[in-house]
Amino acid sequence: MGLREKQSIPSLVDALPGRTQAMPVAETHFVLGTQMQPDTTLAMHQALFGMGCFWGVERYYWQVEGVYTTAVGYAGGHTPNPSYQEVCSGMTGHNEVVRVLFDPTLVSYRELLQVFWEGHDPTQGMRQGNDIGTQYRSGIYCFDDPQMAEARRSQTEYQNALTAAGLGSVTSEIVSASPFYFAEDYHQQYLAKVPGGYCGMGGTGVRCAVTA
Numbered sequence: 001m002g003l004r005e006k007q008s009i010p011s012l013v014d015a016l017p018g019r020t021q022a023m024p025v026a027e028t029h030f031v032l033g034t035q036m037q038p039d040t041t042l043a044m045h046q047a048l049f050g051m052g053c054f055w056g057v058e059r060y061y062w063q064v065e066g067v068y069t070t071a072v073g074y075a076g077g078h079t080p081n082p083s084y085q086e087v088c089s090g091m092t093g094h095n096e097v098v099r100v101l102f103d104p105t106l107v108s109y110r111e112l113l114q115v116f117w118e119g120h121d122p123t124q125g126m127r128q129g130n131d132i133g134t135q136y137r138s139g140i141y142c143f144d145d146p147q148m149a150e151a152r153r154s155q156t157e158y159q160n161a162l163t164a165a166g167l168g169s170v171t172s173e174i175v176s177a178s179p180f181y182f183a184e185d186y187h188q189q190y191l192a193k194v195p196g197g198y199c200g201m202g203g204t205g206v207r208c209a210v211t212a
Helices: 056-061 086-090 108-117 146-163
Strands: 043-052 068-075 095-102 136-143 174-175
Touching: 043 056, 043 108, 056 068, 056 095, 056 108, 095 108, 095 136, 108 146, 136 146, 146 174
Parallel strands: 136 174
Antiparallel strands: 043 095, 043 136, 068 095
């Protein structure tokens, strides 16, 4: 598949078929020691972000106070339970994403959005640095109307800051969350398991102020 095709999301008809079986992952987070699966007995909220290579994105978020657990996976496309190789083919439509379960009494969704905007360059379209393809696009995947409103407000504020700095336009997609599929277990908390691992992440240098 050529570069042009890898920067276009396939239709449902053209996407790979996938499978019914979910990807097996460890029960506990390698760094935090918390449960990888959502615990319905805990009053946790969830957020879903795509910022390029999910290894580095996950490391950003597991370091945030108030985050209960993180997991890397795939969302935003068509193929159920895809493999990493299938996502990299460009024929699933999925993005590399990080699911964040957080305690809203300790950290707000607004603060997680600040990490999102400042942690990568959201102006690059279907790429992040040298990583090129639909799976590296910038995206916020919202679980309810308040998250959608907060995400869109923060986008406007960050775009204003980019414009003031003479930088480009935000290309991030902000849409309702689609199903999240776990990535393979070796991808989970990868940069803790492999501290010297590469992940091409970089922001614009423009700050995103958190306001009430």
